Amino acid sequence: MLKIDLVDQKIVRLLQRDARLSNAELAEAINLSPSPCSRRVRKLEKNGVITGYHARINPAKMGRNVSALVSIKLRRNGISEAQLFEAAIERLDYVTECSTITGRYDYMLRLHSESLDDLEAKLKTELAAIEAIDDMETTIILKSIKKN
Template sequence: MPNINSDSVSLTDIDETDKRLLRLLQTEARMSITELAERVNLSATPCARRVKHLEDTGIITGYYTQTNAQKLGYPLAIFIAISMDRHTAERFEQFERKIQSFDEVVSCSIVTGRSEDYLIKVRVRDMAHYEEFLLHRLNRIEGVAQVHTSFELREVFSRSIV
């Protein structure tokens, strides 16, 4: 197994067995160590050590359950580009704290290459829910100067990187 310093891990530090482990865990995180080991041709103990090492170095950051937003009643996905009125650390920190408190927001990124400062992805039940979110919460965050909305027609795919 490669010798990886937890502060500086690069793709070259990950071997093919590690990549196979990551791909398997990304598709089925509840797989037992025994089954995982069989699928990558290792015995259980070295497999468990590799998984622990991937966790310890911060390559594996957690395990979670993927949900179907449509079946949970949130079929509408919206991308919202947000421009801030001022570009100060305090303004951005305040916005980021507030936006994290909204359950509808599933991701938030600072972006470059366009006039907006943030790109968020939101999940809502319907247009009335979106209107309430936009007018009564998002637009009331201090510093939000402008929003531009794009509705997702269909997600082609979403995946994690290995």
């Protein structure tokens, strides 16, 4: 297991806040010279601590004004049902997150839609058409307080 020291933790926190920091800016922020800083970042990437750099998008600015969490229960808890469901979800661009969970439901989806009518249509036509699904429960997100 990779040992993550306090300097590595600070690097990760800073890059989570702003992945566009240059190596020089990052090195200055952690009080390290650029070469060792760069080596640490490469090591974090190589060992899978840092898995990528992404642009955080505001869904509303893209015309997706409604965000929701959808809890999904599969008909059967088997590998073939899970594979069928996961393959179907991969094709839906409005689903931005899909996680397996414990409890009454098997999966939690985060999705974004243009309007409540659009959300309803997606739930009733596209999601309901996935044969592996037994039950769905939708929660509309009113306001996101924190995103990392």
